[in-house]
Amino acid sequence: MTSPSEEDIRVWCRLCHAEDQANDLIVTVRDIEAMYVEWRRRLRAGTRARQEKLISIEGETEFMRWHEPILIPGLLHTAEYATAVLQRVAAFYEVPNDVDAGVSARMEMQQILYSPHHRFHFVIGQQALRTVVGSRDVMIGQLDRLLSVMSMSRVRLGIIPAGAPYVVPSNQFIIFDERLVHIEAVTAEIAVTQPREVTMYLRSFAALAQLASYDADARTIIMAELSHLQAVKERLESS
Incomplete structure (x- = not known):
């Protein structure tokens, strides 16, 4: 059609x-x-072009709110975690495999975390700490990375505990200021700009943020998941 x-x-x-x-x-x-842009169309030139588009959008954004239920947000990826994610993306959508270039662009994106003109609020599900991306070694490095970014003055990281109650409909989404929402569906990337819809996502994010643990409590959750990964790794290596 x-x-x-x-x-x-x-x-x-x-x-x-x-x-x-x-x-x-x-x-x-x-x-x-x-x-509404299909992923096959968005990624037809590979993964790097997609990352470069995000660099432009993020550079125009003063306050980014990001909710991820099962994966770590891209701005917080280690290179190894990003590689594993983009390899799966390229394979699933059968697009050109320029993963090295895509990872390089994603690492470049992260420089915005150090800019004094931008603020970030990430809310992730505890499942994101448990979803094994790449390998357990990759996950151990990624959780260490989360512990380090928590100390950044312009970054707020909340973790929704696995036993938290259901309060609002939700999915993965990123809010850029109060003007744009990006949603990553299975078949397409959706950009929401209608003010009434953006307001609904702002309400959803606020409710999810209320469920999240922060600061010392969030660090405790990450440390527990990290300890579990290290224990499993040691057990497998000794068997």
Whole structure:
């Protein structure tokens, strides 16, 4: 199915005696095309181009709110964790495998964490600490990385405990200031810009943030998961 052309819309409006609505409908169609982009299309040139697009968006954002239920947010990845994630992405979507270039761009993105003009609030599920990406060694390095970023003055990291109650509908999403929300669905990346929808995501994030543990409590959760990984690794190596 293809989107109607501008001429299609103008003809349809003329037949419906609604010529005055043509321009608004044309803008709406353009917004829809920009809002929903299939991953195969977004990644057709590989993973690096996608990372570079995010660098541009993040550079324009003063306050980023990021919710991830099962994976570590990209801005907090180690190179090894990012490599494992992007390898799976390239394989699943059958796109050019430029993982090394994609990882390099993702590491470049992280420089924004040190900028005095930006603030970050990450809320992740405890499952994100448990989802084995790459290997246990990769996960041990990644959890160590989380412990270090918690000390950054412009980064707030919350962890929703595994036993937390259900309070709001939620999925993975990133809020850029109060103007844009990115959602990563299985088949496409969705960009939400409608103010009423952005407000709903802000409400959802606020509710999820209330469930999260921070500071010493969050560190305790990470340390417990890290200790478990190290114990399993030692047990396997000694068997």
